[in-house]
Structures are given as structure tokens and as C-alpha cells.
Amino acid sequence: MPGSARGMARPLNLAAIETALRRVQAQFPLINRQLETPHDRMDDEVVENMLSGYALVNDLSLGGVELFALGNLKYFLELNTRVLCRTSEAKRREYAKHIAATERRFYEQTDGGIQDIMEWYAMHKGESVWQRAAGVYVRMLSAPQLFIEGNHRSGALVMSYLLAREGKPPFVLTVENALAYFNPSAVITKTRKKSLAMLFRLPKIKSRFAAFLKEQADDSYLL
Numbered sequence: 038m039p040g041s042a043r044g045m046a047r048p049l050n051l052a053a054i055e056t057a058l059r060r061v062q063a064q065f066p067l068i069n070r071q072l073e074t075p076h077d078r079m080d081d082e083v084v085e086n087m088l089s090g091y092a093l094v095n096d097l098s099l100g101g102v103e104l105f106a107l108g109n110l111k112y113f114l115e116l117n118t119r120v121l122c123r124t125s126e127a128k129r130r131e132y133a134k135h136i137a138a139t140e141r142r143f144y145e146q147t148d149g150g151i152q153d154i155m156e157w158y159a160m161h162k163g164e165s166v167w168q169r170a171a172g173v174y175v176r177m178l179s180a181p182q183l184f185i186e187g188n189h190r191s192g193a194l195v196m197s198y199l200l201a202r203e204g205k206p207p208f209v210l211t212v213e214n215a216l217a218y219f220n221p222s223a224v225i226t227k228t229r230k231k232s233l234a235m236l237f238r239l240p241k242i243k244s245r246f247a248a249f250l251k252e253q254a255d256d257s258y259l260l
Contacts, residue, residue: 045204046098048260049197054091057209057258058084068215074223083190089123090116090194091207098201105158110151113183113195114140120190139185149181149230166203170196171246178225179235189222196250206258214253221246 061068065079097104097112104112118136122128129136143151154176161172177183177192184191197207210218225242228235 046101046202047204048099049091049095049201049207050258050260051088051091051095053257054207054209055084055088057211058087060212061210061215064212068212068219071216072223073220074226076219086120086123087190087194090119090190091197093119094194094198094201094207097198101202104195104198105155110143113151113191114143116194116198117184117187117191120187120194135185142185143183146181149179149183151183153230154183165247166199166205167247167251168243170199170208170250171243173199174246175225175239175243176230178222180226180229182226188226189219192222200250200254201259206254206256208250208253209255209258211253214249217249221249 062079062081062084069075093112093116096102102109102112104110114136117139118129118132121135122132154173157176158169158173161169164172174192174196177195178188182188193208193210197209201207221242228238
């Protein structure tokens with residue numbers, strides 16, 4: 038059962054994940070020129086923030102933490118904070134107003150906050166981990182997005198958590214999969230949750246993204 042995965046998790050190979058992200062960083066200007074919706078940057082700070090996020094994914098999955106339990110929703114917010122600030126206290130003070138606004142949006146937004154994702158997840162617990170990870174990602178990115186900023190990166194970490202807790206490799210951005218990841222993600226961000234487009238597109242988008250995740254599974258990202 039999807040909810041009984043405790044003990045299946047394996048440690049993440051954070052060094053291998055960093056190597057992959059550094060390769061993307063080195064080639065990001067070229068990758069960015071090929072994207073349908075270009076991204077701002079992928080500098081050292083972005084990479085280091087993501088690695089901090091993967092470290093938390095590792096801790097949560099190995100610790101048997103159920104991210105979707107009501108008492109653990111704070112870890113969604115922590116993953117988002119890490120992709121923006123890592124664990125730096127100075128950065129968190131600088132981002133204090135943003136972090137507070139993100140938390141209000143997270144809990145209070147009725148048409149796209151965490152309640153929407155929790156309800157979707159509860160209805161799809163019987164699906165494969167690939168389908169659930171893809172579906173949660175779609176719900177996080179589609180409009181209105183879960184967070185004010187950093188939804189792509191936070192979504193990649195939540196997918197990685199779902200995969201890792203069931204013994205699957207995390208999703209890691211690579212030079213080879215960047216276009217196949219970013220371009221569909223751009224389509225998702227332009228689709229509203231409560232729209233006819235989402236109603237008709239969601240099953241197909243989710244299935245394609247689930248297949249993409251499965252194809253990208255790489256055991257070198259696990260110890």
C-alpha cells in the first residue's frame with residue numbers, strides 16, 4: 038500500500054545529485070535558450086538551495102515522516118523556504134515577510150492551497166507512486182500555484198520525497214532531461230485548476246509526466 042512505505046527508503050546520494058545539478062548549471066545558458074519559457078538563472082545559490090532541499094527530503098524519507106499528515110504540513114513550507122534561503126538564519130530574516138505571506142497563502146487559499154493537494158492525494162492513494170508524484174506536481178504548479186515563489190523547485194523536491202520514501206530514486210534535473218521537464222511544466226503553470234482545460238488535460242498530462250519520471254529513475258542517486 039502507498040501509505041505503508043516506511044522502511045523502504047534508501048539514503049539519497051547527495052554527491053551524485055550535486056554533480057548532476059552542477060552539470061546543468063554549467064550548460065544552463067544554452068538550455069535556457071531552448072526553453073519555451075526561459076528561466077531567470079541557475080547560479081551557485083540556486084544549486085546550494087536545492088541541495089539543502091534534497092538533504093531535507095533525505096531526512097524526511099529515512100525518518101518515515103508522512104508529509105501528507107496534517108501535523109507535518111509544515112515540511113511543505115520548509116522545503117519551499119529551503120529553495121529560497123537554505124537554512125541561513127540571515128536569509129530567513131531577510132525573507133521574513135515573504136515567508137509569512139507564503140504561509141498564509143499555503144493555508145488560506147481555498148482554490149489552490151494545501152487543502153486542494155491534500156484532497157487530491159487522498160483520492161488517488163491507490164495509484165502508482167509515479168502517478169501520485171506527477172499528480173501532486175501538477176496540482177502544485179497549476180494556477181493558482183501552491184507557493185508565491187519556487188514552485189518548480191519545491192515541486193521537484195516533493196516528487197523526490199514521494200519517490201524516495203518508496204525506495205525509488207529522486208527526481209533530479211539533468212542536462213539530458215531539462216527540456217522534457219521544463220517545457221511541460223510551463224504548460225501546467227498556464228492551466229487553471231478549476232477549468233475545463235484542466236479537466237480534460239490533467240489525466241493526459243499526469244500520465245505523460247508519470248512516464249517521464251519513471252524513465253528518469255536513476256539508481257546512482259541512491260546509496
